[in-house]
Every structure is written in C-alpha cells, then in structure tokens.
Amino acid sequence: MxxxxxxxxxxxxxxxxxxxxxxxxxxxxxxxxxxxxxxxxxxxxxxxxxxxxxxxxxxxxxxxxxxxxxxxxxxxxxxxxxxxxxxxxxxxxxxxxxxxxxxxxxxxxxxxxxxxxxxxxxPGISSSIGVPGLQQIPVTHRGLSESFWVVTGTTASGTVSKDIYIAAQSEATVIVLMGLKKLSEIVAIFMSEGKHQLPVAIIQSGSTDNEKTVCGCVSDIVEKSKEAQIGAPALLVFGEVVSLHPAFKKVIKNYASVIGEG
Missing domain, CATH: 3.40.1010.10 (Tetrapyrrole methylase, N-terminal domain)
Structure with missing residues (x-):
C-alpha cells in the first residue's frame, strides 16, 4: 500500500x-x-x-x-x-x-x-568469542582446551543457569555472559568441583574505551573483582586458557619469584 x-x-x-x-x-x-x-x-x-x-x-x-x-x-x-x-x-x-x-x-x-x-x-562478532580474543585469550588452545561453553549467568527466573553446574565439571573453557551479579554463586559452583586454582578472567565493557580486565583464580576472583571495581556489562571466562593472558602470566611469574626467594 x-x-x-x-x-x-x-x-x-x-x-x-x-x-x-x-x-x-x-x-x-x-x-x-x-x-x-x-x-x-x-x-x-x-x-x-x-x-x-x-x-x-x-x-x-x-x-x-x-x-x-x-x-x-x-x-x-x-x-x-x-x-x-x-x-x-x-x-x-x-x-x-x-x-x-x-x-x-x-x-x-x-x-x-x-x-x-x-x-x-x-551475523555479528559475539562478545563471547571476540572479547576474550581481543584480550589475547583464545577460547580453545591445543593442550589446554578442546571446546568451549557459552552460558548465560542469569536465567529469566533470576537463578543461575543449570548448565553452569554441568559446564563446571568439564575441562572446557566456560564463558559466562550476564553473570557478574551471580559471580559469588558461580564461583561456588566451580569450587564445589575442586577447581579453586582454575584461572578466571572478568572483562568489563570489552572492546570499548571503558574496557577493564581482572585476572585471578576461582579462589580469589571475587575479591579481585571488587578491588578492581568491575561493573556491568562484563563477561566471565573460566578455563586454563586464561593463563595465557599477559596479566595472568605476570602474576604467576611474580608469585614464582617470591616463592623462590623464600
């Protein structure tokens, strides 16, 4: 018409x-x-x-x-x-x-x-893959990760996705979108699987001028994210591939140096 x-x-x-x-x-x-x-x-x-x-x-x-x-x-x-x-x-x-x-x-x-x-x-570049990549974190890497999960942190009902419980049992890289508010709960899930030392990265506002990244392990990432004042929007990356991030490698190097001096 x-x-x-x-x-x-x-x-x-x-x-x-x-x-x-x-x-x-x-x-x-x-x-x-x-x-x-x-x-x-x-x-x-x-x-x-x-x-x-x-x-x-x-x-x-x-x-x-x-x-x-x-x-x-x-x-x-x-x-x-x-x-x-x-x-x-x-x-x-x-x-x-x-x-x-x-x-x-x-x-x-x-x-x-x-x-x-x-x-x-x-199609567009998904933040789930593109943002970690921009931070030099591959979602898969030979010898470290053969697959990856992309999971929502919060379901429509406001609860943590059941898929995270399953993903935490795997050796895959786990990328959690919209999960910052549930960080403590998600960390507890990985802790229950004995993955206290699993590397974790949180990336705020990836690819923008407000981008901010904090790296740590499951055992200390909640504290580190608070210290860094990480806010939404942010994605979480759980997996050995996070150990390839320059900041994480620097932390490990410094830690090893301190242990050696002791």
Missing part, C-alpha cells in the same frame, strides 16, 4: 549484529545495511558512531533493555519492527554482539515471518 505523500518502499527487515561494542568491529555487509535503512531500532550498548552511518532521513528508535530499565518489552519491539517496516520500508534491527547469541534474534525472525515480512540476517 502506497502512503500518501511518501515514496513507497518495500517492507523488509535486517537483523544485524553490531559486534561487542567497538563500532569498527561491525561487518562491511552490516555497514551497507545501515546505509540503506529507513528505520533503525537499536539496542543498548550500541556505539553512537554506528548511527552516523544511518541516512539523514532514517528514523532512529532506541529500544534497548538494560538492567533495571525495561521500557520496551520484547512484544513491543516485535510490533514496532513490523509497523515500521510496513509504513516506512527497510527496518534494521541493530543488536549488540550477534543476534542469535542470547539476542532473541530468532524470536524476532519468527514474528516477522508470521507477518510475511522478509528478513535478512547479518
């Missing part, structure tokens, strides 16, 4: 992953999608610089959900996405990280399908 006084544009949606925070980590295909947008519905943690690529005529709508701020429910976001597409044309649903890694991207894809609006998915 052609709107009076406005050029008709075909309704379509692009689910776009923006990456972990640094605007330069978005894909080239993602930038092209932003440059062709008529409407951008963007989440929290999206760098303002990315919005500079959006055409001047495009409508920009913040629909982010952060801790303590749920102004837009998922149902409202779904409806806005469809309404804007039908009335204005190309809607870019801009999400942090990757749309399909704890991003509820598939729910939005399904809703669009139910309303016969075509959807294109453009």
């Amino acid at each position: 052609k709107s009076k006084g406005r050029e008709y544009r075909e309704a379509r949606i692009t689910l776009l992953g923006a990456g972990p925070g640094d605007p330069e980590l978005i894909t080239l295909k993602g930038l092209k999608a932003l440059e062709s947008a008529d409407v951008v519905l963007y989440d929290a943690l999206i760098g303002d610089k990315l919005l500079d690529y959006v055409p001047a005529h495009a409508i920009k709508v913040y629909v982010g959900k952060r801790s303590g701020d749920h102004s837009y429910s998922q149902e409202v976001v779904n409806r806005l996405m469809i309404d804007y597409a039908l009335n204005f044309g190309h809607v870019v649903r801009l999400k942090g990280g990757d749309p399909f890694v704890f991003g509820r991207g598939y729910e939005e894809l399904e809703f669009a399908r139910q309303h016969d609006v075509p959807v294109t998915v453009i």
Whole structure:
C-alpha cells in the first residue's frame, strides 16, 4: 500500500549484529545495511558512531533493555519492527554482539515471518568469542582446551543457569555472559568441583574505551573483582586458557619469584 505523500518502499527487515561494542568491529555487509535503512531500532550498548552511518532521513528508535530499565518489552519491539517496516520500508534491527547469541534474534525472525515480512540476517562478532580474543585469550588452545561453553549467568527466573553446574565439571573453557551479579554463586559452583586454582578472567565493557580486565583464580576472583571495581556489562571466562593472558602470566611469574626467594 502506497502512503500518501511518501515514496513507497518495500517492507523488509535486517537483523544485524553490531559486534561487542567497538563500532569498527561491525561487518562491511552490516555497514551497507545501515546505509540503506529507513528505520533503525537499536539496542543498548550500541556505539553512537554506528548511527552516523544511518541516512539523514532514517528514523532512529532506541529500544534497548538494560538492567533495571525495561521500557520496551520484547512484544513491543516485535510490533514496532513490523509497523515500521510496513509504513516506512527497510527496518534494521541493530543488536549488540550477534543476534542469535542470547539476542532473541530468532524470536524476532519468527514474528516477522508470521507477518510475511522478509528478513535478512547479518551475523555479528559475539562478545563471547571476540572479547576474550581481543584480550589475547583464545577460547580453545591445543593442550589446554578442546571446546568451549557459552552460558548465560542469569536465567529469566533470576537463578543461575543449570548448565553452569554441568559446564563446571568439564575441562572446557566456560564463558559466562550476564553473570557478574551471580559471580559469588558461580564461583561456588566451580569450587564445589575442586577447581579453586582454575584461572578466571572478568572483562568489563570489552572492546570499548571503558574496557577493564581482572585476572585471578576461582579462589580469589571475587575479591579481585571488587578491588578492581568491575561493573556491568562484563563477561566471565573460566578455563586454563586464561593463563595465557599477559596479566595472568605476570602474576604467576611474580608469585614464582617470591616463592623462590623464600
């Protein structure tokens, strides 16, 4: 249907992953999608610089959900996405990280399908892999880790994910998203498996100007995170691969030096 006084544009949606925070980590295909947008519905943690690529005529709508701020429910976001597409044309649903890694991207894809609006998915760099990598922590490494888990720290019911109990029993690298508030509980789970000396890293605001990292072991990471005043958003990395981080290797070297002097 052609709107009076406005050029008709075909309704379509692009689910776009923006990456972990640094605007330069978005894909080239993602930038092209932003440059062709008529409407951008963007989440929290999206760098303002990315919005500079959006055409001047495009409508920009913040629909982010952060801790303590749920102004837009998922149902409202779904409806806005469809309404804007039908009335204005190309809607870019801009999400942090990757749309399909704890991003509820598939729910939005399904809703669009139910309303016969075509959807294109453009993946983004997931913070679960990209952020540790930027800190020189590989999620897998020969001789240290053959696999990795990506787990949410807090479920919809507000409890620690049951998967963490299983992951803590494995030798895999365990990356926990949205788990900082549950750090003490998560640490207790690893302690119960006898992994007191397992290396741990906490990375706050990875890839951004506010990035901060603290390394330690399961036994002391809670105290170290408090001393470093680590805040959300942050991800947790449990695993022997953390021992490869320069800061962790420095701590071990200093410790060995003290023991040697003793």
